[in-house]
Structures are given as structure tokens and as C-alpha cells.
Amino acid sequence: MKREKILVVGGGAGGLSSALSLQSKGFQVEILEQNETIGGKLNCDLMDGYTFDTGPSILTLPGVLEELFRRSGADLQDYLELKNLDPQWRCFFHDGFHFDFRNGEEQMIEEVSRIAPEDVDGFVKLMKASKRHYQISQDNFFFRDYGDVFDVIKSGNAKSLEAMKLVVDIDPLKFYSELVEKHIRNPHLKQALEHLPQYIGSSPFLSPAILSCLIYIQFNRGCWYPMGGMNQISKALAKRFEELGGIIHLGQKVSRVQTDTTSVRGFETEDRKLWTADEYVVNMDANCFNGLVGLPVQADEKLACSGVTVFLGLKKRVKDLAHHNFFFSRSHRDEFRDIYDRKLPHQDPTVYVCVPSLSDPSVAPKDRENVFLLIHSPIDTGSTDWDSYLPHYVDLVKKKLAGMGFDATAHDIEVEFSRSPRDIGKKWSTYKGNIYGQASHGRLAGAFKQKNQSHHFRNLQFAGGTVNPGAGVPMSIMSGMIAGANLTKKREEYQGVIL
Ligand SMILES: Cc1cc2nc3c(=O)[nH]c(=O)nc-3n(C[C@H](O)[C@H](O)[C@H](O)COP(=O)(O)OP(=O)(O)OC[C@H]3O[C@@H](n4cnc5c(N)ncnc54)[C@H](O)[C@@H]3O)c2cc1C
Incomplete structure (x- = not known):
């Protein structure tokens, strides 16, 4: 029987993840990548004996990668050697004060008692709140394609009273900074903890409190480094994809999209070749795709940095x-x-x-x-x-x-x-040079991104940091997995996965 063909446009973390997850399910997947190397921002520059990672340098939640590899019939450990870092961050301030983010909640509490004993109780309470937000994210947001709070309620995942409780639990009236400031007094510790939403290019003063899940992830799930550099993640994904028969075409820039009113009919590369498939995944920046097909793009205020x-x-x-x-x-x-x-x-x-x-x-x-x-x-x-x-x-x-x-x-x-931001925009075709897509700004709206399932085209999914569930390597990988689940109509396939 002829296998259904999927075309993925863009070979970044999101594109590779959707490609691997769909190839693992028996589809014939091909990736079109405009650059001469695979991986998008998750890449490297080689110069005079140095291997410089081009973008990401901190890996959190490696469990997402482990899950993707496991479902492809492989063990991540055979492809990547991950090192858990301690200290995680060293923080320096203008007045000479410095301290470390330590790996593990207990060790971090010790560090807080050394640098700001008055904040130990507050830090413990903050960890408790962040754990609650992490559990809510895990149960209701991770691996899900929700566009707003109504999608959450409609999904039936959380029903009636439970859904109301969920809305209350995500602290919809608080910003991230307000939650930190409620518990922490030391200005340096506060500033460092308030820096965590920068992982996804967002301001703590504009991001929702539920992003405090980042605090739990940081201290309880670790800060990891793949030996050889972060670029090894892309190489591992591409290797597993090709082992399963997936095909990567480098140096193929899409310049036009052929559509009819409800579906995509094909992608045209600069040499005017038309690439067609049964279904499509777009890993390009969603705003750049929208620009190509004449759909509205997001206002500057909506974008992360x-x-x-x-x-x-x-x-x-x-x-x-x-x-x-x-x-x-x-x-x-x-x-x-x-x-x-x-x-x-x-x-x-x-x-x-x-x-x-x-x-x-x-x-x-x-x-x-x-x-x-x-x-x-x-942004530029x-x-x-x-x-x-x-x-x-x-x-x-x-x-x-x-x-x-x-x-x-x-x-x-x-x-x-x-x-510069302009160079970044040119290198990976990101809209106005953004790195992290849409900002997670807004007390409630900040928890949601553009959906993976296209509103306009029935045979199109989006995957990557500019759409659900958001930016950063683990979320972009998760995004590709959600796109794969949507495409196979198995939307609940990751329910119960513990990261
Ligand atoms: C400097 C920097 C630091 C970062 N630090 C971290 C970090 O420490 N930890 C972390 O988790 N995340 C970090 N990030 C964010 C992370 O890199 C991204 O969220 C993630 O890699 C996005 O993956 P993606 O697949 O969505 O996008 P991309 O990696 O941008 O992939 C999209 C791909 O599509 C291709 N493409 C675009 N247009 C076309 C076209 N017309 N035709 C064909 N191909 C096209 C691009 O060339 C690219 O390869 C950082 C990013 C940068 C730039």
C-alpha cells in the first residue's frame, strides 16, 4: 500500500520533531530546509577549532526528547550524552554580590539560606506555588493544542467545576513578578528568579503567574548540556529520522505557497519546483508563513524579544x-x-x-x-x-x-x-528577527499561543517555537509532537506522559 506523504517546511527543532514523530508512525516524510545545515537555530558555527553553538545553550526538560526517541523505537542515550550541570547559573550583580542557582530544590534552599536567610520560608512557599503551576501545565497544557481558556474547558479534559478550579488555580489575576515579589525580598534573588521567563523571551512583569512552573522545572528537573554542544540535539534528531527512512533536502527555500480556499496544494521553492504531499507541516516562523499566503501577521506588541x-x-x-x-x-x-x-x-x-x-x-x-x-x-x-x-x-x-x-x-x-537581531532574522527567516515567537504576555492570554492546527487550511499543521506550546527547545520539540498527534487525529496520545 502506498504510504501517505508528509512535507515538512523547515528543519529546526520543531520541524525535525514533527518529521521524526510522523516517520515513526509509518508516514513517508520529507523536510525542506533553506539553509545548508539542519537544525535551524539549534545549530553550530565551526571556526579555527572552535564549535560555537549558534543559539540555544541551556537544555531543560530533556524528558520531551526522551519521549520522542522512545516512541521512535530508540533510546536517547544512544544518540546523546547529557550532563546535568551544578551550579546551574552563576549570577553577578553590579555591587559585587554573586550567588549560584544550584541543582535540586534542597541545594537551592541551602544557597538561599546562605545569601538571604530572611527569604528561606518565602522561597519554600514559592517552590510550592511553582510546583502547583507545573502540575497544572503538565495536566492541561503540555502536549495540548489549546488556543484559549475556552478550548481548555471545551476539551472535556477538565470538566465544569474542575475547569473553574483550574482557571482559579492558574492565578489568572497575577503576573509572574507579583508571585515572586509576594515571597522574596532580597533584590538580587528576586531579579535572578524574575529572569526565568527570559527563557522564552518574555518579561516577568507582563507574563502570567503560571509561568512560575519554570522555577520548578529549573530546580527540580535540571539544566542539561549535551556533550559536543546543543547542536548535537539536531544531529541526533536528523540521524534517527534518516535511519527510519526520512528524507532531508537542504538548500531548498520555499518562496511561494499554492493554496485553494481550504487547503494547501503545494510549496514552491526558489527554483520554481513545486513540492506536493498529502499533508503539510510548517516549521517556518508562523508570521512569515502568514505573510507568504496573505494572512495577517502579529503586531509588534505581541512578539517576544x-x-x-x-x-x-x-x-x-x-x-x-x-x-x-x-x-x-x-x-x-x-x-x-x-x-x-x-x-x-x-x-x-x-x-x-x-x-x-x-x-x-x-x-x-x-x-x-x-x-x-x-x-x-x-525585535528589529x-x-x-x-x-x-x-x-x-x-x-x-x-x-x-x-x-x-x-x-x-x-x-x-x-x-x-x-x-544582531537583523542578522538572526536573515539567517533563519524569523519575523522581525524575533527569537522566541509570540511573547507570553497577558495575565491569562500569556498562557496561550497560536494553535498547531491551521485555522485556514485543513491539511496544514504548524510546528515550532512560534506556535503552541511556545518557544525554547523542549517546547519546540513538543510542538512537533503535537502537530504529529493532530495530523493522525490522536490528540490525546501523550496524555499522562510525566516529564
Ligand atoms: C541566540 C538564541 C539563544 C537561545 N537560547 C535558548 C536556550 O538556551 N534554550 C532553549 O531551550 N531555547 C533557546 N533558544 C530558542 C530556541 O532556539 C528556539 O525556540 C527553537 O530552536 C525554535 O525551533 P523552531 O523549529 O521553532 O525554529 P527554527 O530553529 O528557526 O527552525 C525553523 C527552520 O525553518 C527554516 N525556514 C524558514 N523559512 C524557510 C523557507 N521559506 N523555506 C525553507 N526553510 C525555511 C529555517 O531556516 C529554520 O531552519 C534560543 C534561540 C536563540 C536564537
């Missing part, structure tokens, strides 16, 4: 840094106001400094250090001329770091390059 990335190869090893470090801003209120409201690069930004060579010598030449900086910045609205401003901003960032104890220049930089 972008970022500036800097890649450094250092001849001298670093001291006193951990694998993940955050050099915080003086005022995160001002910082997030600039990023989300004023759409300006903040002049005292929080700088994330990742040093993977501390955990993994394979990503740098011997006795050298691989350093990656990420500075969250506004055109108000900053990034082509001329980028070197100035990178200088400002380096000076800030030097003033806070990490002087990259003093470590003999032998390799350096950087990317």
Missing part, C-alpha cells in the same frame, strides 16, 4: 565563571521597558555568558576557551540601524562585563564574530 549574540575564542582560560553566567542589569524594570515598550537596546543590559568549554573540552582547541554572549534585545522594528550599531553595542557589552569582573579582552581574543 530578539537578541545580540557574540562568539569569542579565548587564548587564556577563564577563572571564577561557571558554564552559565548572568551579569545582571542595574534595573530589570528599565531593561524590560526598553526591550518590550520602547524597542531600544538597553544601555546596561543583562549579559548571559556561556562557557561550554568548562564542561566539554571538545568545543575549543586545547587550553582555549569557547565563550558565547547573549544580550536580549528588541527598524528603529535601530543594527548594521552600523552592532560593533558599538558589542563594545558597550564588553566594557560592562569588564567592569563586573570578566574582561574578555584580557583573555586574548583570537576568534570573534557577532550577530
